[in-house]
Amino acid sequence: MRYDxxxxxxxxxxxxxxxxxxxQAAAIKGGKNAVQSQSYGPEARGGASKAEVxxxxxxxxxxxxxxxxxxxxxxxxxxxxxxxxxxxxAVVIVDTTMVHEYDNKKHKTYDVPVIGAVSKELxxxxxxxxxxxxxxxxICSIVKHEWxxxxxxxxxxxxxxxxxxxxxxxxIELAKKALGE
Amino acid sequence: MExxxxxxxxxxxxxxxxxxxxxKFFAGYPITPSTEVAERLAAWLPSHGGRFIQMEDEIxxxxxxxxxxxxxxxxxxxxxxxxxxxxxxNLGYGYMAEVPCVILNVMRGGPSTGTPTGPGQSDIxxxxxxxxxxxxxxxxxxxxxYEQFSQTVRAFNLAEKYRMPVIILSDEIIGHMREAIEIxxxxxxxxxxxxMPACSAEDYKPYDNSQLVSPLAPFGAGYRYxxxxxNHDEYGFPTNSSRLIGLQEERLLAKVxxxxxxxxxxxxxxxxxxxxxxxxxxxxxxxxxxxxxxLRKKGIKAGLLKPLTIWPFPDKxxxxxxxxxxxxxxxxxxxxxxVREVSRAVGGRCKVEHIYRVDSEPISPAQIEKAVEAM
Numbered sequence: 327m328r329y330d331x332x333x334x335x336x337x338x339x340x341x342x343x344x345x346x347x348x349x350q351a352a353a354i355k356g357g358k359n360a361v362q363s364q365s366y367g368p369e370a371r372g373g374a375s376k377a378e379v380x381x382x383x384x385x386x387x388x389x390x391x392x393x394x395x396x397x398x399x400x401x402x403x404x405x406x407x408x409x410x411x412x413x414x415x416a417v418v419i420v421d422t423t424m425v426h427e428y429d430n431k432k433h434k435t436y437d438v439p440v441i442g443a444v445s446k447e448l449x450x451x452x453x454x455x456x457x458x459x460x461x462x463x464x465i466c467s468i469v470k471h472e473w474x475x476x477x478x479x480x481x482x483x484x485x486x487x488x489x490x491x492x493x494x495x496x497x498i499e500l501a502k503k504a505l506g507e
Numbered sequence: 508m509e510x511x512x513x514x515x516x517x518x519x520x521x522x523x524x525x526x527x528x529x530x531k532f533f534a535g536y537p538i539t540p541s542t543e544v545a546e547r548l549a550a551w552l553p554s555h556g557g558r559f560i561q562m563e564d565e566i567x568x569x570x571x572x573x574x575x576x577x578x579x580x581x582x583x584x585x586x587x588x589x590x591x592x593x594x595x596x597n598l599g600y601g602y603m604a605e606v607p608c609v610i611l612n613v614m615r616g617g618p619s620t621g622t623p624t625g626p627g628q629s630d631i632x633x634x635x636x637x638x639x640x641x642x643x644x645x646x647x648x649x650x651x652x653y654e655q656f657s658q659t660v661r662a663f664n665l666a667e668k669y670r671m672p673v674i675i676l677s678d679e680i681i682g683h684m685r686e687a688i689e690i691x692x693x694x695x696x697x698x699x700x701x702x703m704p705a706c707s708a709e710d711y712k713p714y715d716n717s718q719l720v721s722p723l724a725p726f727g728a729g730y731r732y733x734x735x736x737x738n739h740d741e742y743g744f745p746t747n748s749s750r751l752i753g754l755q756e757e758r759l760l761a762k763v764x765x766x767x768x769x770x771x772x773x774x775x776x777x778x779x780x781x782x783x784x785x786x787x788x789x790x791x792x793x794x795x796x797x798x799x800x801x802l803r804k805k806g807i808k809a810g811l812l813k814p815l816t817i818w819p820f821p822d823k824x825x826x827x828x829x830x831x832x833x834x835x836x837x838x839x840x841x842x843x844x845x846v847r848e849v850s851r852a853v854g855g856r857c858k859v860e861h862i863y864r865v866d867s868e869p870i871s872p873a874q875i876e877k878a879v880e881a882m
Binding site (some may be wrong): 346349350351354359360361362363364365366367386387388392466471 | 553680683689794797800869
């Protein structure tokens with residue numbers, strides 16, 4: 327079992343945090359080998375950035391992804407730059423709040439507009455990264471939802487717990503819709 | 508105490524390793540990609556009986572680290588290439604005055620400010636020769652988050668044992684990546700503390716040339732001596748005696764040269780029957796390990812020689828294989844600093860090839876495999 331997962335978006339959207347949380351759930355709760363790495367520019371906000379997570383039963387040496395199994399894109403720029411070199415059976419997850427032009431012919435592509443939904447339901451897009459985790463995990467079943475939720479709750483101040491749980495559920499619901507359930 | 512499994516960033520592991528080794532002082536100036544080390548120690552040192560100071564620049568940070576160490580505290584600073592350039596003057600002072608301390612350089616690319624968020628491996632020669640004059644050098648090159656921890660502990664040990672600054676050369680990928688590690692329990696890894704003088708204050712010679720390393724009494728402990736960057740006598744006072752100058756200069760280098768086996772640590776992966784050996788450290792070693800596994804699947808006998816100590820250069824380990832393999836390949840994020848040393852060590856016994864990337868991206872396993880296949 328090995329997953330090569332690439333989160334991509336714009337600096338400030340929390341995609342590196344999303345990657346860390348998923349890898350941590352796999353490594354600490356699931357006892358798997360997991361490596362998280364990132365690539366970003368010098369700017370604190372904006373600019374395409376990516377966070378890569380490799381989860382495997384085997385030892386992970388090269389920490390970067392050569393050809394991803396799963397790509398998540400939260401912005402158009404990130405989709406154009408990072409939804410590349412995919413494996414034939416790769417899964418692509420796009421947030422259509424900000425990604426409008428994408429190719430859904432070549433790879434299984436799921437449309438989960440978490441930024442829009444989280445902004446509307448929770449009043450701010452701040453926890454969209456948590457929602458995307460719920461969506462990715464629902465679509466790809468990488469780790470148990472309860473492991474990931476536990477890691478999410480423990481990584482933020484207690485006052486954020488309720489909001490994050492809601493965001494995570496929003497992601498799951500949007501994923502179910504995208505899966506046609 | 509039991510081991511604890513933690514999902515950690517490489518830079519966090521350096522900070523934890525420093526605490527494990529008994530580090531009580533950090534002075535630094537933030538710089539990507541090393542800043543997390545300062546952030547963690549700012550949070551953790553005060554509750555571990557230590558002090559953290561953010562200085563006005565890297566020059567003063569290095570000076571503060573030397574001062575704190577002379578007062579008896581195990582001391583650390585962390586930076587990247589541009590900051591390292593500034594530390595070099597005081598680093599030389601540290602070698603000359605024989606002050607134990609640890610300097611972490613999380614390497615990024617380029618001369619000057621380069622690319623702050625990209626990895627580099629082009630400060631190898633700066634570590635060795637950046638400060639002027641003949642001087643000793645110990646530099647360690649971790650390539651996993653666990654090694655960020657363990658080599659930090661080892662850096663402190665070597666610094667205390669040989670009374671000199673020790674450099675850790677990490678890179679942006681290793682510093683920023685996260686993986687799960689088992690934090691060693693207390694007592695599991697050796698922690699070496701500074702040798703204290705057993706003699707009376709009157710008989711104390713902090714720079715005794717009749718032995719390689721003399722005990723270092725902390726300031727305030729009643730042992731009176733002088734500290735200077737000038738060549739000095741056994742009590743630390745400046746001297747013009749050519750005999751004493753010569754003895755001191757040679758002793759500084761001998762401390763390291765005569766203890767090669769204690770200082771040089773290397774990892775040999777599938778090297779025994781290898782026809783081609785990849786010599787790689789840091790993030791390039793991780794790509795190389797995958798390349799070795801892939802090449803072996805294709806029937807090509809490749810091996811990886813990974814130095815955890817890059818200075819002194821692991822000549823003996825290279826010579827072990829140079830006469831029997833077809834060639835060495837050196838992948839590095841530099842236009843040719845490490846390969847030059849490998850070629851020198853190999854001394855024409857086999858061919859040495861070089862591949863590199865200096866575009867702020869890492870070398871991939873495929874690039875390494877292709878290069879070995881072309882040898």
